Amino acid sequence: xxxxxxxxxxxxxxxxxxxxxxxxxxxxxxxxxxxxxxxxxxxxxxxxxxxxxxxxxxxxxxxxxxxxxxxxxxxxxxxxxxxxxxxxxxxxxxxxxxxxxxxxxxxxxxxxxxxxxxxxxxxxxxxxxxxxxxxxxxxxxxxxxxxxxxxxxxxxxxxxxxxxxxxxxxxxxxxxxxxxxxxxxxxxxxxxxxxxxxxxxxxxxxxxxxxxxxxxxxxxxxxxxxxxxxxxxxxxxxxxxxxxxxxxxxxxxxxxxxxxxxxxxxxxxxxxxxxxxxxxxxxxxxxxxxxxxxxxxxxxxxxxxxxxxxxxxxxxxxxxxxxxxxxxxxxxxxxxxxxxxxxxxxxxxxxxxxxxxxxxxxxxxxxxxxxxxxxxxxxxxxxxxxxxxxxxxxxxxxxxxxxxxx
Amino acid sequence: xxxxxxxxxxxxxxxxxxxxxxxxxxxxxxxxxxxxxxxxxxxxxxxxxxxxxxxxxxxxxxxxxxxxxxxxxxxxxxxxxxxxxxxxxxxxxxxxxxxxxxxxxxxxxxxxxxxxxxxxxxxxxxxxxxxxxxxxxxxxxxxxxxxxxxxxxxxxxxxxxxxxxxxxxxxxxxxxxxxxxxxxxxxxxxxxxxxxxxxxxxxxxxxxxxxxxxxxxxxxxxxxxxxxxxxxxxxxxxxxxxxxxxxxxxxxxxxxxxxxxxxxxxxxxxxxxxxxxxxxxxxxxxxxxxxxxxxxxxxxxxxxxxxxxxxxxxxxxxxxxxxxxxxxxxxxxxxxxxxxxxxxxxxxxxxxxxxxxxxxxxxxxxxxxxxxxxxxxxxxxxxxxxxxxxxxxxxxxxxxxxxxxxxxxxxxx
Numbered sequence: 001x002x003x004x005x006x007x008x009x010x011x012x013x014x015x016x017x018x019x020x021x022x023x024x025x026x027x028x029x030x031x032x033x034x035x036x037x038x039x040x041x042x043x044x045x046x047x048x049x050x051x052x053x054x055x056x057x058x059x060x061x062x063x064x065x066x067x068x069x070x071x072x073x074x075x076x077x078x079x080x081x082x083x084x085x086x087x088x089x090x091x092x093x094x095x096x097x098x099x100x101x102x103x104x105x106x107x108x109x110x111x112x113x114x115x116x117x118x119x120x121x122x123x124x125x126x127x128x129x130x131x132x133x134x135x136x137x138x139x140x141x142x143x144x145x146x147x148x149x150x151x152x153x154x155x156x157x158x159x160x161x162x163x164x165x166x167x168x169x170x171x172x173x174x175x176x177x178x179x180x181x182x183x184x185x186x187x188x189x190x191x192x193x194x195x196x197x198x199x200x201x202x203x204x205x206x207x208x209x210x211x212x213x214x215x216x217x218x219x220x221x222x223x224x225x226x227x228x229x230x231x232x233x234x235x236x237x238x239x240x241x242x243x244x245x246x247x248x249x250x251x252x253x254x255x256x257x258x259x260x261x262x263x264x265x266x267x268x269x270x271x272x273x274x275x276x277x278x279x280x281x282x283x284x285x286x287x288x289x290x291x292x293x294x295x296x297x298x299x300x301x302x303x304x305x306x307x308x309x310x311x312x313x314x315x316x317x318x319x320x321x322x323x324x325x326x327x328x329x330x331x332x333x334x335x336x337x338x339x340x341x342x343x344x345x346x347x348x349x350x351x352x353x354x355x356x357x358x359x360x361x362x363x364x365x366x367x368x369x370x371x372x373x374x375x376x377x378x379x380x381x382x383x384x385x386x387x388x389x390x391x392x393x394x395x396x397x398x399x400x401x402x403x404x405x406x
Numbered sequence: 407x408x409x410x411x412x413x414x415x416x417x418x419x420x421x422x423x424x425x426x427x428x429x430x431x432x433x434x435x436x437x438x439x440x441x442x443x444x445x446x447x448x449x450x451x452x453x454x455x456x457x458x459x460x461x462x463x464x465x466x467x468x469x470x471x472x473x474x475x476x477x478x479x480x481x482x483x484x485x486x487x488x489x490x491x492x493x494x495x496x497x498x499x500x501x502x503x504x505x506x507x508x509x510x511x512x513x514x515x516x517x518x519x520x521x522x523x524x525x526x527x528x529x530x531x532x533x534x535x536x537x538x539x540x541x542x543x544x545x546x547x548x549x550x551x552x553x554x555x556x557x558x559x560x561x562x563x564x565x566x567x568x569x570x571x572x573x574x575x576x577x578x579x580x581x582x583x584x585x586x587x588x589x590x591x592x593x594x595x596x597x598x599x600x601x602x603x604x605x606x607x608x609x610x611x612x613x614x615x616x617x618x619x620x621x622x623x624x625x626x627x628x629x630x631x632x633x634x635x636x637x638x639x640x641x642x643x644x645x646x647x648x649x650x651x652x653x654x655x656x657x658x659x660x661x662x663x664x665x666x667x668x669x670x671x672x673x674x675x676x677x678x679x680x681x682x683x684x685x686x687x688x689x690x691x692x693x694x695x696x697x698x699x700x701x702x703x704x705x706x707x708x709x710x711x712x713x714x715x716x717x718x719x720x721x722x723x724x725x726x727x728x729x730x731x732x733x734x735x736x737x738x739x740x741x742x743x744x745x746x747x748x749x750x751x752x753x754x755x756x757x758x759x760x761x762x763x764x765x766x767x768x769x770x771x772x773x774x775x776x777x778x779x780x781x782x783x784x785x786x787x788x789x790x791x792x793x794x795x796x797x798x799x800x801x802x803x804x805x806x807x808x809x810x811x812x813x814x815x816x817x818x819x
Contacts, residue, residue: 021697115522255763281427282694289701
């Protein structure tokens with residue numbers, strides 16, 4: 001065994017040109033794959049995070065709300081939200097429960113007014129991470145009487161930090177309601193819809209404004225892992241039923257996420273197949289020549305008593321060594337690209353207008369899964385590519401192999 | 407000459423395994439490029455057509471400063487003497503239709519629920535010459551200039567639980583920031599098949615909007631059709647030369663591409679990444695050919711020696727190898743074309759249905775089934791690419807074979 005390994009290593013070194021050819025094919029394809037997957041990971045990561053900030057992993061509404069959700073209704077609402085929140089948080093898989101009120105509103109400053117998507121939020125919860133991270137001026141809201149809006153909104157309203165802005169909306173009784181809030185921060189998430197339409201005030205403020213004392217319209221649950229949504233949904237069913245609510249997992253509320261994931265999975269698969277067909281044919285070809293050149297060698301080895309199995313073993317080991325080495329180098333190069341594009345993201349300002357939830361900034365991401373997929377595929381292709389040539393080699397009869405004289 | 411080709415062809419045939427693998431490496435690329443290009447062209451053609459047909463027209467005119475504040479749909483940044491301007495532009499030979507509009511932000515209410523909408527006041531007859539409006543009506547009828555009516559999308563109708571003949575309260579602020587409300591009858595319900603329009607847009611006649619918004623005859627937008635989106639630039643340039651410099655100073659003339667920058671940018675970034683991807687893959691295929699063929703040269707050194715010894719020149723030897731590469735390339739191109747065109751034909755005739763959920767979030771109007779649009783360019787392009795790849799792949803081995811000395815070549819084992 002050890003001897004055969006030595007033979008394999010020596011063969012790798014002896015046929016330097018050829019080994020280099022195989023190595024290059026693996027390196028290029030692994031690095032290429034890594035690079036592409038890195039972008040997809042980064043994109044999907046940002047996209048999912050944004051989506052989860054807005055809808056949670058599980059969303060809870062009062063029964064009947066979601067059919068009308070396009071209208072941003074204030075009724076039906078959830079009354080015992082504090083109690084429910086406490087009960088839900090006892091579940092070990094639930095990280096946080098964010099209660100809020102979503103409402104449509106006019107924002108007025110000077111003579112300009114804008115229709116906005118308002119949210120009254122619990123400030124201490126931190127379920128809106130990507131908005132908090134996107135603050136470019138001032139700070140996130142901390143106490144009642146404060147408001148934050150996107151940069152483009154402030155620009156249109158000609159409002160500066162510290163200015164008072166007027167909110168005008170319909171309260172739960174459908175009568176006009178107005179209030180004032182001080183602008184304490186501006187955000188820029190680079191997602192067109194959010195920067196142009198979202199505004200945040202505190203939950204108590206929104207409850208007073210909308211005459212919705214003691215209730216909220218929505219509760220967003222974040223889990224330790226988004227893919228636990230279905231089992232957790234089952235676990236919290238008794239609580240949900242008890243209070244007459246309906247709970248939906250993100251897979252149901254945002255079907256677009258699932259579609260995106262599927263489209264991207266197919267794309268990845270197609271890319272992988274193309275890349276590795278090209279790499280694979282190159283590897284098989286190189287190995288084939290290498291084996292035909294070594295026919296005499298093989299004949300000799302067989303003649304002095306090596307079994308077919310051990311010859312196969314030495315060839316496959318050779319391929320495996322090249323596969324691992326190539327995949328390692330390919331991964332390293334791919335990582336360098338990923339790192340570069342993580343710190344120097346690409347910006348497509350306008351793509352964000354086109355699809356809701358798509359950002360304008362594209363950076364690469366890193367997931368262990370991608371690394372494993374790329375590495376294993378690289379090694380696998382080298383190994384499989386060697387299989388057919390190795391099979392041809394061991395099939396030869398020693399006598400024929402020795403007679404061959406090219 | 408002919409013999410060289412024959413020898414080359416025989417060599418390709420003799421080394422079946424090797425040839426097949428080289429052919430696969432090139433033809434996979436060609437196949438993928440042909441199919442992808444056809445599909446992608448379909449997406450572009452479809453979205454360009456729909457964007458101009460549903461949303462933008464071909465050229466738009468606004469007063470200076472309007473576009474910067476478009477988000478608030480300003481009613482105080484208007485086109486001066488819009489009727490005169492309309493008549494003037496209408497007479498230009500490359501312009502097929504002109505319509506004036508008012509974009510405004512408002513809300514509609516069924517007395518129970520209120521929902522914010524994007525309002526567009528239109529001149530019904532002219533509007534229909536530029537956009538698909540009449541044909542999008544699935545219930546009721548299209549607007550007439552004197553109607554006190556409104557057109558709403560099917561999704562909005564469902565949300566408000568209303569139908570044709572029902573009345574809605576339309577609320578907005580006038581040009582002078584006073585609140586105003588008007589009761590309008592739902593004349594028709596349209597469906598474009600994508601939520602962005604079907605949920606958010608309402609249309610009312612310009613005449614009604616003029617009173618309702620207190621516009622005093624002003625409009626904030628003018629849309630122009632050039633007949634087809636391919637003729638946009640011609641019409642755009644004609645308008646720019648026909649109008650006086652004083653007029654041009656006060657307005658912004660924009661081709662529709664200015665309002666579809668998302669799509670434009672998306673196309674650009676997609677194209678760049680595809681060129682990079684296939685660039686690297688083709689390079690890998692070339693590399694594979696060089697590699698296998700140079701080994702072939704080594705293996706065949708005795709053969710080469712013999713050929714040289716019986717009087718074939720260096721040039722002749724290098725030709726044989728080059729021809730081998732070309733033959734491999736041509737076969738690969740044909741196979742790639744064959745399978746590529748199969749998939750492309752499937753996409754063209756059968757189409758690829760897009761999942762319904764896709765349209766909830768996409769703000770660009772694309773059809774529910776995406777069809778491919780094949781073109782001759784991808785076949786010519788991949789043909790050249792395949793041949794170039796084969797030539798580069800064959801060049802180095804051929805040179806190496808030609809350089810061999812007769813004695814050395816014969817001497818080998």
